[in-house]
Each structure stands twice: as structure tokens, then as C-alpha cells.
Amino acid sequence: MPRWRQAAGKRPSARPLRSIETTDESTGCFLWRDGQRTDVIDYRLPTSEDDIRPVSEIALAELAGIIRDNQEALDENDPALIIARLIGLDRLAATSRSRIEDAIEYWRRVQTGGGPRREEERGTA
Template identity: 40%
Template structure:
């Protein structure tokens, strides 16, 4: 069982564009969420505003996590295909990257190979390694070059991110971030946006 820390080690730089440099969950309670109107044309502005709020607060973040946030605001525990399809309609203008753990949504023009790491604002904002964009993990590697001299850089990187037990899939992701951080990995590419639906 992994136990992420909520404090950022002093050797990790945090995102300057966030008020406190920490990853926070978007508070959507200010919206009047109406599950009965979710699929109505007239409700599209509310959905668009919810999507924009999540992206403003949490991006880059995985698309499925964004969809979960909006679904939970409507009281749904599951995020089925129809719900996701409705939310995806409002993601056309945002940048995307495809990673091993899924698609990440970014603010327009913000995609980069390196993005300052955002430690969790609290326990509820903890992110598993697959939920952290490679750009953030790679930035930790780049900011801590001595990490590469460790016998097991991936394990040390996991500890820096607050993860004690490292699963095989997470290790592969960290290895990829380490390669990018040292300059061996490929640059990030923007995934094509969804085609317009008429």
C-alpha cells in the first residue's frame, strides 16, 4: 500500500501559476448541477463552465478524471460512455497529450515537456503516479540531477513523490519520466483534437 506525503520535499520545485503551488481538487459546488438537464441543449453552458473550472484548477489532468469530477458534481458514481461523450463535446478546444496512462487535457497553449510538479494540497488531492503527467514527473527529475546517481532512480523518484510501494506499471512510467528528464526521452506531442461534430 502506498502512502503519498502531502508535503513537497524542498528539492522539488512547485508550479508557480497555482496560488500555493499545490494540486487541488476543483470545487464545483458553486454550480447548480442538474442531472435531469445534463443531456439538454440548454444545459451546455453549465457543462462548459464546469469543464473550464476543472481545467483551470487541475490541468494538466487525465480526461477520465475530468469526466469523473463533472459526473460526481451531478451525483453520479459512474461515468458511462454517454456522460463522457457529452463532456467530451466541451473539450474540443483544449490541448491534449496521449500518455501510457491515458489522455491528458491541458490549458490551450500550455503543453510542455516539463511542468512544475504540484504536490497535493491535502489528502483528498493525492495523485497516483498514473494520474501525474509525465511533464511534472520529468520536471522533478530535471530539478534533482543527483537522483540519476542513485542505485534505483525510479524508487527514489517515487519516494520524492510520496509513494512508498512501486508497482510495475508505475515503475515503467517513472523510467520514462527519468529518460525525458535526463534528455533521453522523446518530446511531448499534442494529440489531435476531436473532429467537429455536427
């Protein structure tokens, strides 16, 4: 019998899954390590052109992080376009614009203490 099999026994018991937190957003569900979810997190800058993520794959809390760090963009004529450029988008499609505008609204609610809307609230799985 292989050594690993002896150590685990004939029927190793399933280890309980670690608790995770989720946010259900308009673009899908985002998973967070237990205790790591906050209303705003630092935006992870792409390290190369190949590392640029679609806006739909960035959680609102992370988009709020880049807005927090670049609040002067909110005073411009087209803040969504400026945020899009900051995250590396060359073209701002309507769906990306909508997502960034949602993130700006989210940031304003968090900043004023209003917190996330119901569909953005934390959950646990």
C-alpha cells in the same frame, strides 16, 4: 418567461469549445489548456496524504518537472525509487516503476533536445 431565457433567446447557439491540447501517453490522454502545454512543467506537490496521485495520473511533463528539480536522484542506484518517495509513494509497484522510468527517459530526451516521442507529442482536440 424567465429572465435568463429572454436574454439567451429561445435557442441559444452553442458556444465554440475552447481549443485544448492533448498528450497521448501510455497511461491515457492528458488535456491541457490551449497554450499551456510544454515539455516540462512544475510538479504539483500533494498538500496531504489524501492528495497523493497515482503515478498513472501524472503527465510525463509533470513527472519530468520533479526529475528536473531533483536531478541528483539520477546518480543513485535506484532513481525510480527515489522519485517515487519524492512524490509520496510508500510502495513502488512494477507499473509505477515503469512509468517513472519512462519519465526519466523522457526527461533525458527533453534535456538533450530530442523532444518527446511520437506518442507523447502534442495534439489538439
